[in-house]
Amino acid sequence: MAKVESFTLDHTAVKAPYVRLITVEEGSKGDKISNYDLRLVQPNENAIPTAGLHTIEHMLAGYLRDRLDGVIDCSPFGCRTGFHLITWGEHDTTDVAKALKGALQDIEAATWDDVQGTDIRSCGNYRDHSLFSAQEWCRKILDEGISSDPFVRKVVE
Numbered sequence: 001m002a003k004v005e006s007f008t009l010d011h012t013a014v015k016a017p018y019v020r021l022i023t024v025e026e027g028s029k030g031d032k033i034s035n036y037d038l039r040l041v042q043p044n045e046n047a048i049p050t051a052g053l054h055t056i057e058h059m060l061a062g063y064l065r066d067r068l069d070g071v072i073d074c075s076p077f078g079c080r081t082g083f084h085l086i087t088w089g090e091h092d093t094t095d096v097a098k099a100l101k102g103a104l105q106d107i108e109a110a111t112w113d114d115v116q117g118t119d120i121r122s123c124g125n126y127r128d129h130s131l132f133s134a135q136e137w138c139r140k141i142l143d144e145g146i147s148s149d150p151f152v153r154k155v156v157e
Helices: 050-067 093-109 131-144
Strands: 018-026 032-039 071-076 082-088
Touching (some): 032 093, 050 071, 050 093, 093 131
Antiparallel strands (some): 018 032, 032 082
């Protein structure tokens, strides 16, 4: 079985919330795709409940695209501590952290009408959303500050 970089990371050594570049893959034609670890809560100490995480996921899908060029996907980790962000090209982790901060601020100020994909036609589990939970977690994450480094706290402004 192939080694997965994310599973070699010492989850006890990181200091969440942070942004970490996991890898940059180059295709046969020179195209680059980057994978970022958007870690919102400290691994093995906390986990965002599924309804709140689901709502954050739906909102990040739009808000990160508004702030960063080349967003392909933003998908939650199964451990519910953050997200994979996949982009075309490569962005500096400080720029990604600033985009994440802005997106979380937008979620914190949102109304239910701002949440995309919350009906039976647009979501595979439309009943499992909570804007209240999403906003409470965003507030906590923003209060802690988002670092552009996973091991040394370099909180972005």
